[in-house]
Amino acid sequence: MARPLRAAEPGGLDARLIGFTEELRGEGVAIGTSELLDAFAALGEVPWTVRADFKEALAATLAKSPEDRRVFELVFDRFFFRAAEAEAAVQGVTEGEGFEDAAQIDVDALREQIAQALQEGGSEGEMRDLARLAIAAFGERGEGSGVIGVDVQRIRRSLGLRAEPQPDFPEGDPRREGVPRDQLRRFEQQLRRELERGQIERTRQLPPARPLSELDRSLPGGPIQDLAAVHKVVAQLKRRLATQGKELRGRRRHAHVDVRRTMRASLQTGGVPVELKYRPLRPRRPELFVLCDVSTSVTSASVFFLSVLHALHDSFRKLRSFVFIERISEVTEVFERERDFRRASEAISRDAGVADISGYTDYGRVWLEFLAAVEDDLHPRATVIVLGDARTNGRPPRDDVFAAIAAKAGRTFWLNPEPRLYWNYGDSVIAAYERHCTAFECWTANQLEEFVKALTSTHAPATGQR
């Protein structure tokens, strides 16, 4: 709900800062009192008038991981921008619409100019002016949608700005090679800010402060999300997994004594086993069968997931991947050939040939085909992973066949890219499958990491774990 505006709350900076940390906490950044005290202590040492110093001092004391830092940036901008705008609206300071005569703007020249500026990395002020021009030219047509995010994307599209190369543009056009991704993000941020400013000035009300959508932190969901983020997740996952198995606790910490080698070593000391030899701890390297739903509802999540698994190839003894919609198709080779996430996903959608008639997932048929294809290879040391939303579109779930698969394989996991809240609503029949496997929610990078940990841990996870 929109808050009516009033002058700054009493309490000055202290209260503001506490408000700010409250907002950070609301976004899941763990801030204790000691951090808050540190922040105040740090602010005692830096000039408040320098925005960068002020911000860095807060960041160093409040945000203590790269993820927290990212949330911090977003919340910081939003919080202090809104604070300033609210104050301006109360005091009646407006910047005016500026470019009333939208019709006079030469649209093509503007497109060109903006792309040029993005390519060269223009200054903050320049970006801002261009963003305002762009809004004047494209934003107000049809009064905007009222949702800022949608407007930003619409303006971006009408400017023809994309990070990917666009060969349709003529030679020499700055957009042909694709705009640098970080510049594009900067420009979008300016657009968002200017749109928000306009909205506040028009309505003299602060728009409701929405929490950062989970999407900002979730798995790459669509083509707009950048690949760099994907690579970062994968790289970190790899490093984390490399240190796996060393944090075993209790009994598992200790390896078993290798009696043969111990006796052998004891020969040096006259048969007294002075030095104990242990069996090396070998991490479990499972044999994996991965089944991914690639119907439109879950495509990006599943292809991303497949690419993660293939990036982690070293951790598994053998990995076979299948994609399915109405029927299954093996794509192990595609991933071995293509290291690139995007190209792999293109190749899959082009060649896999999994859709038959309707394009809706048919789990019953998939299980039958899968069982026929790998029945002889399944054994108690194999792990089967299914990624899908378990939405059968009204078709029979055939959980009896699924049970047969689960019985043959040692471990069976189900990853559902939907939040648990939506499970078993509508045509989702995950409960029927959950009886035969361990089901995980998997729609943020953290959940994915948890899962991969469980998968590669040296011991089998407790059954029925959620």
Place this chain on the structure above:
Amino acid sequence: MPPVEPTSVEQVSDGLRSVGYLPGESTALVSYLAAKLGKPVLVEGPAGVGKTELAKALAKFLGRELVRLQCYEGLDEAKALYEWNYRKQLLRIQAEASGTGWDAVQEDIFGEEFLLARPLMTAIASPEPVVLLIDEIDKTDQEFEAMLLELLSDFQISIPELGRIDARTQPVVLLTSNNSRELTEALKRRCLYLWLDYPGVEHELEIVRLHTPELSETIARKLVAIVQEVRELDLKKPPSIAESIDWARALLLLGAEDLDAQTFRQTMSVIVKHRTDLDTVAARVGVRLEGAPDGAASPRG
């Protein structure tokens, strides 16, 4: 060099520059806060962005000695804090005339004389303030981290036989981590946080130029642009800053006139160190350098 007590962020920034370390925006500020507030700093970031270098530079600039504790798996108190000098104790007991009572000997052998100070102890017992670098803290196990807590928050060490040893001087403490495992909340809470990432084009260019001033501007620019591009690829080990400096030095030694496809092929093993990575880089960057000798390698942004 006499000890320096920094009074402003600019001073720290200039000071770090003067000892050959070009700090990023937040680096100088956090270093300044660390010195002022007496709080440890947790420095995280990918390998090779100058985390350890920062500690060295800070020690140089502040005119303090650097005490370094390299962490590894299985590091324990005896290696990090202190250890009783067992041999010396034995000798002491043997040298004692047999008439002396146990009490007297016991008093004797658990004195400071028989204590072997390890890095952490050295750091807080030093009469001059030092810079303490705890390198790659993520390589140790959680128990060790817990042991550090007392030291980091109160700058003291408890030794059961002797009692508490308080810091005589306040060290500047830097902990580095490659983020290979999540550190405990308790540790993070006691630290300031600094995230070092790969530098931007201009910043890296400045760093390379600082270390190899003889290299021509154009080659340096090309080199940095390529390194940045290589980092964008999906590699097992992306090149670090240290490696771009190495590469610049190598080019200098070879007397390279220009960074063309051939030079690149010959020297790229300086920045890329995996068999599969070499193939990827050769395929992506090498081929492109051949295709477009000028335009492609020019700096972006």
